[in-house]
Amino acid sequence: MAPKTKKNIAILSITLGSGGAEKVISLLLKELKKDYNVTLVLFHNTIHFPIPEGITIKILSDNPPDRAFYLKFIDTFKYIIKYYRFVKNNKIDISVSFLAFPNLINGIVSTFNKKVKTIISERGFPSDNVTSKLSFYISKLFYPIFYNRCTKLFSNSVHINNDLRDNFGVKIPMEVIYNPIELPNNTIVPNSLNTNTEKLKVITAGTLNKRKNQIMVIRAIKASNYNYDFSILGSGDLHDYLSNEIIINQLENSVTLKGKVKNVNEHLLNSQCFVLSSFTEGFPNALLEAMAVGLPCVSTNCLSGPLELLNENEAITIADGEFFIGKYGLLVNNDDHLGLSKAMDYFHNNPSEREKYSKLSLERARQYNLENIYSKFKQFIES
Numbered sequence: 050m051a052p053k054t055k056k057n058i059a060i061l062s063i064t065l066g067s068g069g070a071e072k073v074i075s076l077l078l079k080e081l082k083k084d085y086n087v088t089l090v091l092f093h094n095t096i097h098f099p100i101p102e103g104i105t106i107k108i109l110s111d112n113p114p115d116r117a118f119y120l121k122f123i124d125t126f127k128y129i130i131k132y133y134r135f136v137k138n139n140k141i142d143i144s145v146s147f148l149a150f151p152n153l154i155n156g157i158v159s160t161f162n163k164k165v166k167t168i169i170s171e172r173g174f175p176s177d178n179v180t181s182k183l184s185f186y187i188s189k190l191f192y193p194i195f196y197n198r199c200t201k202l203f204s205n206s207v208h209i210n211n212d213l214r215d216n217f218g219v220k221i222p223m224e225v226i227y228n229p230i231e232l233p234n235n236t237i238v239p240n241s242l243n244t245n246t247e248k249l250k251v252i253t254a255g256t257l258n259k260r261k262n263q264i265m266v267i268r269a270i271k272a273s274n275y276n277y278d279f280s281i282l283g284s285g286d287l288h289d290y291l292s293n294e295i296i297i298n299q300l301e302n303s304v305t306l307k308g309k310v311k312n313v314n315e316h317l318l319n320s321q322c323f324v325l326s327s328f329t330e331g332f333p334n335a336l337l338e339a340m341a342v343g344l345p346c347v348s349t350n351c352l353s354g355p356l357e358l359l360n361e362n363e364a365i366t367i368a369d370g371e372f373f374i375g376k377y378g379l380l381v382n383n384d385d386h387l388g389l390s391k392a393m394d395y396f397h398n399n400p401s402e403r404e405k406y407s408k409l410s411l412e413r414a415r416q417y418n419l420e421n422i423y424s425k426f427k428q429f430i431e432s
Contacts, residue, residue: 063092070172077426082103144158171204201223202221226422239343243403258285317342325347329351336348360377
């Protein structure tokens with residue numbers, strides 16, 4: 050019997066830069082190449098994550114991504130034409146796009162090419178993921194038109210799908226496929242956290258910006274009567290502001306801005322607790338990666354992802370200034386530094402709880418391993 054011919058699949062993204070969606074693409078490519086003839090199509094030649102051998106790469110433009118607005122507008126039409134021709138000439142069976150702009154192009158391609166199966170992926174909470182009123186109205190106008198011309202959609206949160214359905218008029222079949230993770234070789238031994246400590250080593254990681262809300266951490270440390278060694282990994286526009294706040298609050302011996310680091314897992318392994326302070330998330334990769342290492346975690350109950358990861362998406366109510374003990378971690382209200390302070394103090398004062406939630410973090414993370422998630426992804430794109 051002749052071997053079954055592999056289908057041709059294209060993965061469309063703006064770049065393969067250092068974002069969460071790009072990391073997901075990089076991981077999925079490892080499994081996709083076993084089952085499909087895969088082409089990674091990028092608007093710009095910006096590549097941060099590794100691309101496995103056997104993946105064809107197609108770059109649509111030599112232009113830098115930070116061109117003037119009117120030039121970007123012109124480029125849009127070029128991308129549409131180039132990608133449409135690519136899909137047609139290369140007999141692409143399945144076109145999968147990640148993020149809003151590639152999704153819109155996929156919808157346009159679907160309008161003129163009925164043979165290709167177009168699958169789009171929304172990675173951020175749409176109502177909070179627009180940068181201006183103009184982009185919000187553009188989304189409200191074009192999502193219903195072009196998203197609905199695609200075959201189906203997947204996101205990494207039930208809340209994203211609900212938002213698309215309720216507020217953006219998206220009616221095509223939608224499913225949740227969570228971000229995959231490669232489980233690390235080295236993890237924390239949970240019982241190593243079950244010892245009294247004078248100074249709890251806590252860590253967070255993310256771009257230093259308003260959305261990640263690291264100032265909440267600084268205020269929480271200030272409000273506590275206990276000692277902490279808090280590391281903030283990441284760079285960004287708010288570095289100087291956060292640095293000044295640390296000095297103003299006399300927390301130089303308690304909070305350290307570590308900057309952008311390459312060996313994030315080494316820093317996680319050297320910690321005793323992880324905190325996510327974001328106002329909003331699409332899916333919090335940093336939280337999942339901390340759990341995969343075995344850290345007990347505290348997170349804001351923001352949309353979207355933390356409630357799904359830490360309490361299996363069961364609805365909760367948290368009083369102001371308090372925290373909730375979830376199935377896999379602790380949750381606090383958005384921007385509630387007093388609640389965060391109490392949650393951190395809870396782990397500080399209860400070594401046995403640190404051990405318990407370290408075990409639970411490892412257990413929860415295994416459910417998101419690459420093989421499990423890819424199996425669901427393959428079934429979704431083939432059905």
